Every structure is written in C-alpha cells, then in structure tokens.
Amino acid sequence: MRxxxxxxxxxxxxxxxxxxxxxxxxxxxxxxxxxPPDPILDHRRRLLYQGRCPGCAERLxxxxxxxxxPCPRCGTETKLPVAEPLSDALRARFHRRLWGILxxxxxxxxxxxxxxxxxxxxxxxxxxxxxxxxxxxxxAHLGSRRRLVTRWTVRLGVGATVAFSLVLHELLxxxxxxxxxxxxxxxxxxxxxxxxxxxKYVTWQIxxxxxxxxxxxxxxxxxxxxxxLLGAATASFALAVWWVVDRLGGLxxxxx
Amino acid sequence: xxxxxxAFQLLGLSxxxxxxxxxxxxxxxxxxxxGLIQVPPDLVFATQLPAMAGVLALAVIEEFLERDxxxxxxxxxxxxxxxxxxxxxxxxxxxxVYAAAGNVAPPTWLAGIIGVVLSAGxxxxxxxxHTHLTAASAGMRGPRTWLSxxxxxxxxxxxxxxxxAPVVGLVFVxxxxxxxxxxxxxxxxxxxxxxxxCPACSFRARDEASLCPSCRAPxxxxxxxxxxxxxxx
Numbered sequence: 001m002r003x004x005x006x007x008x009x010x011x012x013x014x015x016x017x018x019x020x021x022x023x024x025x026x027x028x029x030x031x032x033x034x035x036p037p038d039p040i041l042d043h044r045r046r047l048l049y050q051g052r053c054p055g056c057a058e059r060l061x062x063x064x065x066x067x068x069x070p071c072p073r074c075g076t077e078t079k080l081p082v083a084e085p086l087s088d089a090l091r092a093r094f095h096r097r098l099w100g101i102l103x104x105x106x107x108x109x110x111x112x113x114x115x116x117x118x119x120x121x122x123x124x125x126x127x128x129x130x131x132x133x134x135x136x137x138x139x140a141h142l143g144s145r146r147r148l149v150t151r152w153t154v155r156l157g158v159g160a161t162v163a164f165s166l167v168l169h170e171l172l173x174x175x176x177x178x179x180x181x182x183x184x185x186x187x188x189x190x191x192x193x194x195x196x197x198x199x200k201y202v203t204w205q206i207x208x209x210x211x212x213x214x215x216x217x218x219x220x221x222x223x224x225x226x227x228x229l230l231g232a233a234t235a236s237f238a239l240a241v242w243w244v245v246d247r248l249g250g251l252x253x254x255x256x
Numbered sequence: 257x258x259x260x261x262x263a264f265q266l267l268g269l270s271x272x273x274x275x276x277x278x279x280x281x282x283x284x285x286x287x288x289x290x291g292l293i294q295v296p297p298d299l300v301f302a303t304q305l306p307a308m309a310g311v312l313a314l315a316v317i318e319e320f321l322e323r324d325x326x327x328x329x330x331x332x333x334x335x336x337x338x339x340x341x342x343x344x345x346x347x348x349x350x351x352x353v354y355a356a357a358g359n360v361a362p363p364t365w366l367a368g369i370i371g372v373v374l375s376a377g378x379x380x381x382x383x384x385x386h387t388h389l390t391a392a393s394a395g396m397r398g399p400r401t402w403l404s405x406x407x408x409x410x411x412x413x414x415x416x417x418x419x420x421a422p423v424v425g426l427v428f429v430x431x432x433x434x435x436x437x438x439x440x441x442x443x444x445x446x447x448x449x450x451x452x453x454c455p456a457c458s459f460r461a462r463d464e465a466s467l468c469p470s471c472r473a474p475x476x477x478x479x480x481x482x483x484x485x486x487x488x489x
Contacts, residue, residue: 039480040466046481047464056469057462059391073469148326227320231313238309 053078063143066209098195101126102188109184116173119183120166126191127162130198131155138202142209149215150205152223154198165190262354262361264422269346270371271429272418274378276322276411277335277342278314283415284346285311292419296356299349323404325390332383339379340372347371381436382407388443452478 044054053060055076064071068079108122135154139147165186172183272280288295289303301307321327321335328335351367354360361367389400410428418425451460459470463479 040477043464043477043480044466050481052462052464053469055465055467057465058469071469074467074472076467144326144329148324148330151324151326227317230320231317234316235309235313238312239305242305242309 048078061143062141062147063209066141066206067143067212068210098192101129101191101195105187105191106184109187110181116170119187120169123162123165123169123187123190126187127158127194130158130191130195134195134198135202138206142205145215146205146209149219149223150202152226153219154201156222156226157197157201158194161190161194259354259359261422262350262359264426265350265418266347266367266370267374268414268418268422268425268429269350270343270374271378271433272411272414273342273346273371274339274375274380275382275407276315276318277339277375278311278318279408279411280346280415281342282308282311282315283412283419284349287419293353294357296352299352302349319408322407323401325386325400328383328386336376336379339375343371343373343375344368345371347374378433381433381440384440385436388439391443450479 047054047057048065051060051062051065052058053071053074053076055071056074058071058073060071060078065078068077070076071078105122105126109119112118112122131154135151139150142150168186169183172186175182269280269284284293285302285308287293288299289308295303318338321331345368347370348364348368351361351364355364362370386400386403389403390398392399410432414425414428417428448460450463452463453459454461454468454471454473454475456473457468457471459468461468461470461475464477464481465475466477467473468475
C-alpha cells in the first residue's frame with residue numbers, strides 16, 4: 001500500500017476529494033497537490049469530482065465513477081483517480097480532525113459539565129461534526145441506495161449511542177467530586193468510538209460499492225424496521241401522554 | 257356558487273397535502289378536536305385519540321423521509337400516492353364539513369378529485385425544486401436540507417392560517433408556487449446558458465465537454481474548469 005506522500009507525488013488527489021466540500025479546504029487542495037501535470041487531465045478530474053462525465057460533462061448517476069463503469073451516454077472511462085486510496089484518505093482525514101474534536105468535547109465537559117444538559121450539548125455537537133466532516137463527504141460517491149442505507153445506519157447508531165451517553169452524563173451530575181473529569185473522559189471515549197465505528201463502516205461500504213456487491217436485504221430491514229419502530233414509538237408515546245393527562249384530569253376533578 | 261371561504265380552504269389544504277400529507281391531515285384533525293372545524297357526526301372518529309396518534313406517527317415518519325433526498329426519490333411513486341390520497345381525504349372532508357353545516361358545497365367526489373390534482377401538482381413542483389437544489393449542493397448544509405426544514409415550519413403555519421384566515425393561506429400558496437416556478441426556470445436557463453451546439457449533430461452539449469454525448473464527435477472544450485473543486489453527488 002502506498003503512503004500518503006506517495007499519493008501526493010503522483011498527483012493523486014485523495015485528500016483533495018475528501019476535503020472539497022468546504023471552501024477553506026478547497027484552497028488547500030491545490031496547495032497539497034501542486035501544479036497539475038496536464039491541463040486537460042486536470043479538467044477531466046475536476047469534472048469527475050463534480051459528479052460529471054470527464055468526456056461529455058453530463059451528470060453521472062451516483063456510484064458510476066466509484067464502480068469504474070463507463071459513462072452510459074458517451075462511453076468515456078470514468079475511473080475516479082481517488083478510488084483506490086479512498087479508505088486511506090478517509091482514515092487520514094479522520095485522525096487529523098479527531099484531536100480537535102476530542103479536545104473541544106473534553107474542554108467543554110470540564111468547563112460546563114457541572115451544568116445539567118449544557119455539557120451534553122458538546123457531545124451532540126461532536127456528532128453533528130462527524131456527520132458533516134466524515135459521513136456526508138465519504139458517502140457522496142456511493143450509489144444512491146447504498147448511500148441511503150449507509151447514512152441511515154450511521155445516523156441510527158450515532159443517535160442511539162449519543163442518547164445513551166447523554167442519559168449517563170446527566171446521571172453523573174448527581175455524583176459529587178468525580179462528575180467533571182469522568183464526564184470529560186466518557187464524552188471523549190464516546191466521540192472517538194463513534195468516529196472509529198463510522199469510519200470502519202463507511203470504508204467497508206465503499207469497498208463493497210467498488211466490488212459491485214449489492215445492498216443486502218438485512219440492511220434494508222434495519223432502515224425500514226427503524227422507521228416502523230419510530231412510528232410505533234410515536235403513537236405509543238402519544239397514547240401514553242393522553243392516558244396520563246386523562247387520569248390526572250380525573251384525579252383533579254375528583255379532588256375539586 | 258361555491259363560497260370563497262371553501263374555495264380558498266380547498267386550494268390551500270389540497271396544496272398543503274402535496275408538501276406534508278400526514279401533517280396536513282393531523283392539523284385538520286386537531287382543528288376538528290379543538291372546534292376550529294365543525295366536524296359532522298360521521299367524521300367524529302377522526303378526531304379521536306387512536307386515529308390522531310396513528311396520523312401523528314405517520315407525520316413523524318414522513319418528516320424523516322422528507323429530509324433525505326435519496327429516500328424521497330426511492331419512494332417517489334409511493335409518495336405521489338400518499339399525497340394524492342391525503343389531498344382527496346382533506347378536500348372531500350372539507351366539502352363534507354361545509355355541506356353538513358348547511359352551506360353550498362361541491363359534491364364530495366368532485367372536491368376529492370380537485371384535491372388529488374392539486375396535491376399531485378404541488379408534489380411534482382416541489383420534487384423539481386428539490387432535485388435542482390440537490391444538484392446544486394447536497395449534504396447537511398445544502399440548500400435542499402434547509403428548504404426541507406423551512407417547509408416543516410411553513411406547513412404548520414400555513415395549515416393553521418388556512419383554517420383561521422383562508423385568504424392569507426391562499427396568498428402564501430400562490431407565492432410559494434410562483435417562487436418554485438421561478439427557481440425551476442432559473443435553473444433551466446442557467447443550464448441552457450452553459451451549453452453550445454455540436455457542429456456534427458446540433459445536440460446542445462455542455463461547454464466543458466470534449467465529446468458530444470449524442471454523436472460522440474470530439475468537441476473543443478469551451479469552458480475549462482479551474483480554481484477550487486466543489487464536490488457534488
């Protein structure tokens with residue numbers, strides 16, 4: 001496997017692709033990659049990053065470039081130059097940003113962790129950062145169905161973990177003396193664990209997309225099952241609230 | 257002669273079902289429960305808790321689906337059906353309410369058909385706008401995501417205004433339709449401006465193309481991409 005510096009020397013733009021969505025990092029893109037060796041090749045690459053065919057410049061269906069299929073309109077080869085080192089680039093990007101996110105979460109917890117809910121907001125913010133910096137750009141080149149399954153599965157996993165972590169954090173407020181540093185450690189561990197799990201899952205899906213493995217039925221069960229559970233939970237919650245309000249109304253009516 | 261109030265509410269509610277089908281029905285049910293709508297005896301079941309809880313669950317699921325463009329597109333045909341059905345129920349129910357109160361109202365079936373047409377039309381218009389916005393930029397910070405969030409608040413506000421002040425609701429519906437049309441026209445004009453004619457087959461190929469997608473003849477690149485790269489799906 002080639003190192004990151006080797007990718008840069010050869011003009012690969014793995015880092016540039018992953019950092020492209022933010023203008024600040026787009027600026028870095030050219031700085032990292034250096035002057036393009038061939039203006040036509042550079043033009044064709046830029047079209048690919050925009051999700052267009054390097055030949056006819058029409059929009060490609062998502063996943064075509066990652067699967068290295070030819071353009072269905074003009075037959076031009078659409079091999080994404082970054083397809084091979086995409087997983088490495090994802091990993092590099094994640095580790096580069098991880099320390100910043102961890103520091104943000106740990107310091108927020110130490111400073112505001114004693115205040116109910118405020119410290120937990122940092123964990124929620126870190127989860128949103130994960131989505132913006134890791135999940136959205138990493139899943140952008142997947143086919144639409146796999147992208148849907150990938151994003152929903154990650155959101156479910158992150159949502160459930162963050163919810164559990166928040167309950168634990170708020171319970172720790174009740175423990176005198178240890179709340180601050182324990183909460184900071186717990187929050188940092190949660191953020192790192194979520195990031196590593198997301199990274200592993202997304203890179204696994206990228207490899208499957210490249211290999212042309214279809215989305216498994218069980219993956220759809222996760223998505224639609226969670227939607228069904230969500231609906232059932234909402235209806236049950238509404239009925240439970242109504243029952244409590246009804247009982248309280250009867251109780252107060254009886255007292256008066 | 258159909259009363260203006262009914263016509264305004266019919267247009268507003270039917271259009272709203274093309275945006276948030278289950279949420280519109282839920283708002284009507286809540287309006288019926290709290291006396292904003294005079295519900296005839298045979299429709300009282302719709303204002304009871306089990307029915308409202310079920311529609312609330314559907315509204316929550318619908319909101320999750322609306323936020324994800326891939327999901328929306330995957331279930332587009334199904335969503336045409338749900339929007340049309342909700343449009344029929346809302347419009348037919350409204351006509352039934354007006355008739356039960358002794359007002360002049362169109363037949364239930366006719367109101368229902370108007371509801372289906374308006375609902376499906378609104379849904380089609382929204383789908384066009386969402387597709388153009390997703391093509392411009394996708395992801396958590398993309399304009400499509402923000403429009404979807406705005407639509408939720410606007411739908412609740414519009415639903416309440418249709419019940420309380422139908423004229424205000426109708427004005428908003430017309431303004432939203434015009435704005436959607438403007439977005440689609442602008443996107444199409446921008447796309448046309450970025451194309452030129454292929455000398456061999458007259459197909460209008462993109463300025464950035466080096467190959468005609470129609471006849472595959474080589475083309476000179478009329479606009480070379482330079483500067484920052486922007487990732488799109």
